[in-house]
Amino acid sequence: MSVIKKKGKKLKTDTNTGFGANASNYGGRFINKDGSANIKKTGIGFIESISWYHTMLNIPSWKFMAIIFVFYGIVNFIFATIYCLIGVEHLNGIIANSFTDKFGQAFFFSAQTFTTVGYGHISPTGFWASFVASVEALFGLLSFAIATGLFYGRFSKPKAHIRFSENAVIAPFQDGKALMIRISPYKNTNLTDAEAKVTLGMRVKEKGTEVNRFFSLDLEYDKINALTLSWTLVHPITEDSPLYGFSKDDFKNNKGEIIIYLKAFDEMYSNTVAIRSSYTFEEVVYGVKFVQMYENSKDNSRTVLHVNKLNAFSEIVFEEVLTEE
Structure with a gap:
């Protein structure tokens, strides 16, 4: 003093x-x-300066849900593109004439694989299609594990x-x-x-x-x-x-x-x-x-x-x- x-x-x-x-x-x-410090930090990389875990726990609920849905859409879009590049003929069960229909069915096959739902009416054949599907399934499991942890952290966080x-x-x-x-x-x-x-x-x-x-x-x-x-x-x-x-x-x-x-x-x-x-x-x-x-x-x-x-x-x-x- x-x-x-x-x-x-x-x-x-x-x-x-x-x-x-x-x-x-x-x-x-x-x-x-709102109680946050009125500080802007510089001299360090953007990625290094942010704790993503704390950010995801503290952002408003609508932003959190928006990030989840946007991430889900982008991931399935990327994998659907990969399936189309490999060739949708390597996805048994797809019946489509136009490219839009083919991409749409590949997208929903990706969603089923990513969430590990696997309805079964479409299945991969050939090495590359099967390899991509297995990678996507693993990525989906890890992603949902992280999302579940974030949901629990937000729900149970003392406030x-x-x-x-x-x-x-x-x-x-x-x-x-x-x-x-x-x-x-x-x-x-x-x-x-x-x-x-x-x-x-x-x-x-x-x-x-x-x-x-x-x-x-x-x-x-x-x-x-x-x-x-x-x-x-x-x-x-x-x-x-x-x-x-x-x-x-x-x-x-x-x-x-x-x-x-x-x-x-x-x-x-x-x-x-x-x-x-x-x-x-x-x-x-x-x-x-x-x-x-x-x-x-x-x-x-x-x-x-x-x-x-x-x-x-x-x-x-x-x-x-x-x-x-």
Whole structure:
């Protein structure tokens, strides 16, 4: 930890964030909204720079399925072309007059061989046709083994089904004001022992040079036993806070980012899940408060959580506590 001064007060900075201090070497934000690092790596080959396993586990479902179908189509197209080059007369059972019909039947024979279905009405004859069919069958077995592993990995991968509010807010709190961020689970999961950590990154001038400085923001509650409803992370802006004295214009005129790290225990996976996100100062709304997200049901038998109200807030009347100290 190092110490800097702000308005005559000494503030401890966090030096264990993993981010560099040289502000001129940083572009944009530190952490993207989806929690990924805002980093582009160069100086290494494209193939070498990508973990294909991690990529296939993390891409959206529609992209994953699209890759599977495109791969399946391309492989069968290639093998159908090879069968046509060898000669479809070496595939017993094909009855076709035009090249299109011949290629189509070769394509579907390839699909049957690749998937090891083998209906039997078409069979290879001759060395080369039989050799290609045997290679395709082996390639199909290996491909489906990989695809099955990826499907299982995506299905069983522990994931924190938690959403963050789109904005952080500055709202009245007790006799002053506080920075507030709201989170909520959105799946039918049971999360316990949730723990949050909030770090503020700001560009400050030291000896005429802009540098990055990071501060741990103390929370009213940084741990809760169960995350079943919404949880509002509250950082009281006291004299010990690096945000003390910040007005609405200060958030507009300064560059800063609020980074949230959250972890919880998922009973279904029997494992700890983690998620992170961030808010730039431009995404901090000053002088509002979050709207209640949950209420009792009409028959008073259950609590209804309105996930669509996660980022809902209402304007408040500015009071003395919301002006710059």
